[in-house]
Amino acid sequence: MFEATELNAQHARTEKLYRILFGLMAVLLILPVITILTVLVVRGGPAISFEFLFSEPINGMTEGGIFPALVGTIWLVSVALVASVPIGVAAAIYLSEYAPKNWLTRAINLAIINLAGVPSIVHALFGVGAFVLFFNFGTSILAASLTLAIMTLPVVIVATRESLQAVPQAFREACWSMGATRWQTIRHVVLPNSVSGILTGVILEVSRTAGETAPIMFTGATLFLPFLPETVFDQTMALSLHLFTVSTQVPNVPEEVQYGTALVLIGLVLSMNAVSIGVRTYLRGKKKW
Amino acid sequence: MKRLAIVALALFATAACGGGSGSSRTLIQNKGSDTLVSVAQAWAEAYKEVDANVAVAVTGGGSGTGISSMINGTVDIANASRKMKESELEAARGNGVEPIEHVVGFDALAVYLHPDNPIDVMSLSQLAEIYGEGGETETWSQLGVTVPGCDSDEIVRVSRQNNSGTYVYFQEAVLGVERDFKLGSLDMHGSKDVVDLVENTPCAIGYSGLAYATDHVKLVSVMSAEDAPAVAPSVDTAIDGSYPIARPLMMYTAGQPTGAVGTYLEWILGDVGQCIILDKGYAPVTSVSCS
Numbered sequence: 001m002f003e004a005t006e007l008n009a010q011h012a013r014t015e016k017l018y019r020i021l022f023g024l025m026a027v028l029l030i031l032p033v034i035t036i037l038t039v040l041v042v043r044g045g046p047a048i049s050f051e052f053l054f055s056e057p058i059n060g061m062t063e064g065g066i067f068p069a070l071v072g073t074i075w076l077v078s079v080a081l082v083a084s085v086p087i088g089v090a091a092a093i094y095l096s097e098y099a100p101k102n103w104l105t106r107a108i109n110l111a112i113i114n115l116a117g118v119p120s121i122v123h124a125l126f127g128v129g130a131f132v133l134f135f136n137f138g139t140s141i142l143a144a145s146l147t148l149a150i151m152t153l154p155v156v157i158v159a160t161r162e163s164l165q166a167v168p169q170a171f172r173e174a175c176w177s178m179g180a181t182r183w184q185t186i187r188h189v190v191l192p193n194s195v196s197g198i199l200t201g202v203i204l205e206v207s208r209t210a211g212e213t214a215p216i217m218f219t220g221a222t223l224f225l226p227f228l229p230e231t232v233f234d235q236t237m238a239l240s241l242h243l244f245t246v247s248t249q250v251p252n253v254p255e256e257v258q259y260g261t262a263l264v265l266i267g268l269v270l271s272m273n274a275v276s277i278g279v280r281t282y283l284r285g286k287k288k289w
Numbered sequence: 290m291k292r293l294a295i296v297a298l299a300l301f302a303t304a305a306c307g308g309g310s311g312s313s314r315t316l317i318q319n320k321g322s323d324t325l326v327s328v329a330q331a332w333a334e335a336y337k338e339v340d341a342n343v344a345v346a347v348t349g350g351g352s353g354t355g356i357s358s359m360i361n362g363t364v365d366i367a368n369a370s371r372k373m374k375e376s377e378l379e380a381a382r383g384n385g386v387e388p389i390e391h392v393v394g395f396d397a398l399a400v401y402l403h404p405d406n407p408i409d410v411m412s413l414s415q416l417a418e419i420y421g422e423g424g425e426t427e428t429w430s431q432l433g434v435t436v437p438g439c440d441s442d443e444i445v446r447v448s449r450q451n452n453s454g455t456y457v458y459f460q461e462a463v464l465g466v467e468r469d470f471k472l473g474s475l476d477m478h479g480s481k482d483v484v485d486l487v488e489n490t491p492c493a494i495g496y497s498g499l500a501y502a503t504d505h506v507k508l509v510s511v512m513s514a515e516d517a518p519a520v521a522p523s524v525d526t527a528i529d530g531s532y533p534i535a536r537p538l539m540m541y542t543a544g545q546p547t548g549a550v551g552t553y554l555e556w557i558l559g560d561v562g563q564c565i566i567l568d569k570g571y572a573p574v575t576s577v578s579c580s
Contacts, residue, residue, distance in 0.1 A: 060327055060330060061327075221348075222346045222348045224346070226337045249323060249481060250481070251327060
């Protein structure tokens with residue numbers, strides 16, 4: 001019979017130790033999430049009401065609601081998505097399916113990595129120079145959203161490219177051997193099999209876009225605007241900037257309003273994510289491999 | 290996928306076309322000083338009731354930000370808690386803009402201490418020694434006090450970022466135009482931030498607009514010279530000029546304001562507008578009786 005030697009026992013102990021250590025680190029990750037959510041719900045929860053969500057801020061932003069900021073954030077995120085998802089997905093398809101391995105491809109990949117590393121305030125300044133002044137969009141939703149779109153392009157491109165490359169090469173080869181063209185293969189085999197990964201990229205983009213303050217501060221968001229935006233050429237209020245405003249700029253704002261605004265911002269992102277995660281899970285269920 | 294793209298394109302097209310059919314509303318762009326931002330917001334909010342066809346968009350960012358936007362022509366009215374610098378005036382004229390200054394109110398710049406701090410009165414020269422470059426005062430004991438809760442005894446200097454009009458005004462009025470700030474201060478990005486920090490830091494001293502005072506901080510009475518009377522910051526002492534660090538609050542326009550901007554400024558300087566600034570804790574430019 002097998003009998004554990006001292007060495008075996010020692011290995012088993014070390015194994016256990018590392019298992020616990022790594023497990024602890026993993027669990028530690030959820031601590032900040034739980035803490036943030038708990039604090040926000042406890043402190044901001046009481047502020048949330050129908051009126052808070054659907055009315056304008058009044059009395060120097062100390063009372064009333066956050067409706068214009070909520071609407072503004074939805075505008076900013078939607079226009080940014082419209083601008084960045086088609087470009088990002090197309091670029092990823094090229095890089096994954098068409099691009100030859102040469103200096104140009106390497107340069108493009110390098111550019112994407114660098115774009116992802118540019119601080120958001122630098123994107124903001126670029127947005128002012130390019131969209132507000134050069135293209136003459138003025139400070140507007142369009143300028144702000146395009147700035148956000150450029151900032152989040154790397155997220156979409158990288159997520160899409162990874163999910164395209166996760167589709168087994170054999171699928172493509174099988175398709176080609178049936179006489180399909182590259183585009184037919186992409187359209188009918190590669191894309192349907194990678195939609196879930198692309199959606200992940202979009203989810204990440206939504207979260208980042210909704211939360212950013214710096215890039216929209218100079219390009220399109222205002223601290224206070226007495227009307228709701230009607231076109232992409234209007235300025236807008238935004239949840240992230242509103243949160244900054246009520247917590248650092250305007251005196252005597254009740255704490256519930258500050259925490260409530262933060263809670264709505266997180267809630268908006270989480271609910272958008274939830275929808276996408278649902279779609280993703282459904283699509284993944286249909287995967288054949 | 291294709292359907293998604295079509296929907297997206299359609300949405301974008303609708304939005305883009307909507308831009309052409311602008312409404313009849315006049316939009317006034319108002320940007321600048323963080324000190325003025327809360328009252329600027331209150332004016333914009335109240336003006337909605339006065340003229341529904343005029344909308345005022347308010348943005349903060351600091352006096353410098355507002356002034357440079359006015360010079361660039363991207364805003365109609367720049368809020369400033371300091372006068373325009375000579376270099377800014379030159380830049381404006383270089384751009385063909387003649388800035389017109391409108392004094393819309395006065396602000397007493399209050400010196401804030403933690404409520405446990407025993408100091409009630411300070412002179413301008415004491416403040417300069419604390420904040421100014423080369424100043425000797427580094428600890429509270431040098432001022433002859435022990436601050437409960439401040440074990441290090443070190444004075445934590447709370448200041449503002451350098452595009453703040455409050456920063457520039459404090460430098461001019463307290464340190465003197467030539468003297469710089471001592472390094473190592475905590476530079477905050479909003480008037481309210483300063484007060485929040487001092488409220489929670491026994492070792493701290495800070496300066497910010499009187500309008501940002503709360504019940505949890507102490508306001509220091511200031512002497513303009515060692516033998517001068519100590520004056521507490523208040524709306525009244527700012528109006529009569531006895532408080533030594535009170536400053537005018539300005540709005541700048543590119544050229545004489547006309548049309549909607551002119552009407553808006555007239556309204557701000559009228560009884561209703563001035564009562565709003567008084568309500569926000571600043572001193573009005575004219576004596577008004579408000580309910």
